[in-house]
Amino acid sequence: MANWKSEARAPIVGIIGGGQLARMMFQAGLSLGIDVHILRSESDESLNKVAKEITVASQFDPTTLYHFARKCDVVTFDHELIPAQLVQELSDRNCTIYPSADTLALAADKAKQRKALQAAGIPVPKFAVVETAAELEAISTAFEFPLVLKAARGGYDGRGVHKFSNLEQAMHFMSTAKSPVPYVVESELAIDAELAVLVVTGQQPTDRLTYSPIQTRQFNGICVEAFWPTELDPEVEDEAVELAMAVADAVGSVGVLAVELFLVDGKLLVNELAPRVHNSGHLTIEGSVTSQFENHLRAITGLPLGSTEMVSPIAMVNLIPADSTTKGGINLEGALLVPEAKIHDYSKTPRANRKIGHISVLAEDPQSALKRAWEAARASLGGMVLGDPEEASVEPDA
Amino acid sequence: MANWKSEARAPIVGIIGGGQLARMMFQAGLSLGIDVHILRSESDESLNKVAKEITVASQFDPTTLYHFARKCDVVTFDHELIPAQLVQELSDRNCTIYPSADTLALAADKAKQRKALQAAGIPVPKFAVVETAAELEAISTAFEFPLVLKAARGGYDGRGVHKFSNLEQAMHFMSTAKSPVPYVVESELAIDAELAVLVVTGQQPTDRLTYSPIQTRQFNGICVEAFWPTELDPEVEDEAVELAMAVADAVGSVGVLAVELFLVDGKLLVNELAPRVHNSGHLTIEGSVTSQFENHLRAITGLPLGSTEMVSPIAMVNLIPADSTTKGGINLEGALLVPEAKIHDYSKTPRANRKIGHISVLAEDPQSALKRAWEAARASLGGMVLGDPEEASVEPDA
Numbered sequence: 001m002a003n004w005k006s007e008a009r010a011p012i013v014g015i016i017g018g019g020q021l022a023r024m025m026f027q028a029g030l031s032l033g034i035d036v037h038i039l040r041s042e043s044d045e046s047l048n049k050v051a052k053e054i055t056v057a058s059q060f061d062p063t064t065l066y067h068f069a070r071k072c073d074v075v076t077f078d079h080e081l082i083p084a085q086l087v088q089e090l091s092d093r094n095c096t097i098y099p100s101a102d103t104l105a106l107a108a109d110k111a112k113q114r115k116a117l118q119a120a121g122i123p124v125p126k127f128a129v130v131e132t133a134a135e136l137e138a139i140s141t142a143f144e145f146p147l148v149l150k151a152a153r154g155g156y157d158g159r160g161v162h163k164f165s166n167l168e169q170a171m172h173f174m175s176t177a178k179s180p181v182p183y184v185v186e187s188e189l190a191i192d193a194e195l196a197v198l199v200v201t202g203q204q205p206t207d208r209l210t211y212s213p214i215q216t217r218q219f220n221g222i223c224v225e226a227f228w229p230t231e232l233d234p235e236v237e238d239e240a241v242e243l244a245m246a247v248a249d250a251v252g253s254v255g256v257l258a259v260e261l262f263l264v265d266g267k268l269l270v271n272e273l274a275p276r277v278h279n280s281g282h283l284t285i286e287g288s289v290t291s292q293f294e295n296h297l298r299a300i301t302g303l304p305l306g307s308t309e310m311v312s313p314i315a316m317v318n319l320i321p322a323d324s325t326t327k328g329g330i331n332l333e334g335a336l337l338v339p340e341a342k343i344h345d346y347s348k349t350p351r352a353n354r355k356i357g358h359i360s361v362l363a364e365d366p367q368s369a370l371k372r373a374w375e376a377a378r379a380s381l382g383g384m385v386l387g388d389p390e391e392a393s394v395e396p397d398a
Numbered sequence: 399m400a401n402w403k404s405e406a407r408a409p410i411v412g413i414i415g416g417g418q419l420a421r422m423m424f425q426a427g428l429s430l431g432i433d434v435h436i437l438r439s440e441s442d443e444s445l446n447k448v449a450k451e452i453t454v455a456s457q458f459d460p461t462t463l464y465h466f467a468r469k470c471d472v473v474t475f476d477h478e479l480i481p482a483q484l485v486q487e488l489s490d491r492n493c494t495i496y497p498s499a500d501t502l503a504l505a506a507d508k509a510k511q512r513k514a515l516q517a518a519g520i521p522v523p524k525f526a527v528v529e530t531a532a533e534l535e536a537i538s539t540a541f542e543f544p545l546v547l548k549a550a551r552g553g554y555d556g557r558g559v560h561k562f563s564n565l566e567q568a569m570h571f572m573s574t575a576k577s578p579v580p581y582v583v584e585s586e587l588a589i590d591a592e593l594a595v596l597v598v599t600g601q602q603p604t605d606r607l608t609y610s611p612i613q614t615r616q617f618n619g620i621c622v623e624a625f626w627p628t629e630l631d632p633e634v635e636d637e638a639v640e641l642a643m644a645v646a647d648a649v650g651s652v653g654v655l656a657v658e659l660f661l662v663d664g665k666l667l668v669n670e671l672a673p674r675v676h677n678s679g680h681l682t683i684e685g686s687v688t689s690q691f692e693n694h695l696r697a698i699t700g701l702p703l704g705s706t707e708m709v710s711p712i713a714m715v716n717l718i719p720a721d722s723t724t725k726g727g728i729n730l731e732g733a734l735l736v737p738e739a740k741i742h743d744y745s746k747t748p749r750a751n752r753k754i755g756h757i758s759v760l761a762e763d764p765q766s767a768l769k770r771a772w773e774a775a776r777a778s779l780g781g782m783v784l785g786d787p788e789e790a791s792v793e794p795d796a
Binding site: 005023026035049050052053298303305311312328329333339341342343345346 | 403407409425428429431448449451687688696702704705707709725727731734735737738740741744
């Protein structure tokens with residue numbers, strides 16, 4: 001791999017995956033003068049019409065990955081779907097990749113992840129890991145119903161999560177699953193608030209900053225809004241930040257790590273992590289001095305990290321068509337009628353439950369910001385926006 | 399030309415010129431999902447490695463311009479060097495272009511510009527326009543020395559501006575000029591402050607917003623720093639904004655118009671205008687809700703304008719090598735040691751007096767922001783930064 005420092009040039013960062021996270025990292029790279037190269041699949045649209053150095057090929061072919069990585073100073077991801085084994089092989093061939101194969105392996109497997117967090121003494125929801133209906137039956141008395149089964153691998157945005165009101169149903173599901181994977185079993189929790197804390201870590205573990213906690217709301221397992229500052233007590237926020245740093249230590253993170261937490265009965269539990277820039281952190285683009293996208297690039301290239309200070313209260317709403325009535329993408333004219341709305345269009349074909357953009361609004365307080373962001377979101381899509389709080393049919397998760 | 403609204407797709411904006419202004423408009427277009435196409439010259443580097451739809455060809459060839467414009471919904475510029483006649487021909491062939499040929503003609507000719515502003519009742523520095531040494535002699539008694547001669551056309555960043563301490567020298571200069579152009583003659587002014595006011599106007603003249611005034615400092619005729627809020631009284635700021643709106647009316651502006659003003663003996667004078675995004679306005683990227691780049695795109699495409707509200711006090715310093723000792727571009731590691739520094743690298747080869755990037759810093763007040771921005775600027779370049787206030791050899795203009 002090349003070495004930008006010794007060659008006195010700007011770094012080249014390779015991103016595997018060409019979705020909106022890659023798009024926003026590309027955009028952050030423009031300011032820094034960092035060359036961002038993309039390895040994307042045929043179906044990825046987000047960068048197609050804008051970025052220059054794009055390779056359209058399989059992200060899962062070792063030879064393709066190696067040839068791509070060799071041209072870059074450092075390689076990163078916009079998702080965690082690349083098998084850790086492939087990433088390890090690239091590392092073994094002297095490619096610099098963050099997150100590491102070990103961190104990716106934990107991120108991609110909810111069962112391993114939970115066990116690793118628990119082993120590190122981090123509070124997590126009470127859970128068990130089962131692979132068969134018989135195993136489920138054996139541990140079932142330790143849990144309350146409804147019971148939640150989360151596929152250890154391949155789940156995303158609510159996919160792979162199943163809820164059962166009795167053991168019979170759950171066992172039937174386990175015994176008839178087409179491609180069996182381990183499942184994380186939990187009781188359904190009465191969640192008072194969901195938080196995310198972003199931690200950014202440089203190539204030296206001591207080179208670490210955190211962002212202020214972000215409060216999120218999910219609908220059908222999909223994040224629909226995020227805002228800061230949160231509605232929680234400062235002591236709870238401080239504890240959330242401490243826990244997130246402990247998680248970063250436990251998984252050996254480099255770059256941005258998003259730690260998702262639940263507040264249940266006044267107690268914080270770490271739900272899961274993502275070793276990458278994260279939907280909850282999109283509000284850092286306008287809401288903090290340095291966005292998560294810029295700080296991820298700075299961290300993985302070994303550059304000094306940027307200030308994570310909050311610039312203003314802010315809210316973000318995802319533009320997710322709730323059904324298939326949205327045609328022709330985002331209605332810019334509608335969205336921009338709210339003069340403070342900052343729209344981020346991912347240039348993706350609309351489909352039900354697909355994130356095709358987001359809108360952020362700065363305001364004096366997060367609730368005013370949320371209200372304006374939802375107004376702009378409603379005007380952006382031809383049909384209903386997923387999770388719209390003004391829609392009668394909308395009920396929050398859990 | 400195509401029509402994005404009737405086709406329910408994102409607009410395509412063509413930019414003639416591929417410098418840093420085009421680069422930052424391209425970057426703003428990414429968020430809006432606007433497709434930005436560039437027509438650049440061989441020597442333009444700023445977008446070369448990043449943007450996808452780039453045509454490398456003469457910007458002065460009517461056929462090239464027409465073929466480029468035909469593929470776009472609207473065409474704009476990152477400079478004012480295209481002859482107004484060529485722009486008029488494109489308009490006549492139904493291409494949508496902002497600024498218009500008439501506005502560009504005024505922008506490109508300081509003599510015509512001054513006369514038009516004066517005719518509109520806008521206060522300007524006392525001036526005359528001369529084409530020969532004899533004409534200069536005839537009007538010379540009306541002016542104090544030192545005398546300043548500004549070439550009506552082709553001047554930029556201090557080029558084309560000449561100062562003379564006596565009439566003999568000035569007449570010698572006029573009579574020996576290689577390619578004679580009209581000159582605007584002025585007495586050297588004792589300027590107390592320089593300001594810029596950005597006005598953004600939509601396709602309907604009533605659709606207009608202004609930004610808060612920006613204070614600038616020039617060195618050798620080149621802008622070296624900018625900040626807001628200014629150090630001036632609110633009444634002076636209000637008057638500056640009123641004058642800028644009057645200038646926008648006088649020149650029939652669509653898109654961003656930058657109006658540069660002098661404060662002399664407590665009185666505001668309009669120095670000149672640029673009908674485009676402007677160096678003074680780079681601080682709107684982080685310092686206001688909607689940047690000048692985004693608002694220019696919104697204005698020329700007929701989208702609603704975005705809030706121009708100030709987010710924070712901010713200062714911007716241009717990264718301009720003062721001599722030829724800077725090699726290999728911007729030192730990112732150095733620049734980013736100031737954690738609040740927002741660097742914008744234009745990916746240009748460093749040369750003395752060339753703007754290769756800028757750094758903005760948000761702070762509690764503009765003077766603290768300036769101090770930090772200069773620290774980061776010093777660390778960014780291998781050699782001296784033009785206009786560095788801590789360099790003993792530096793003396794402000796005028």
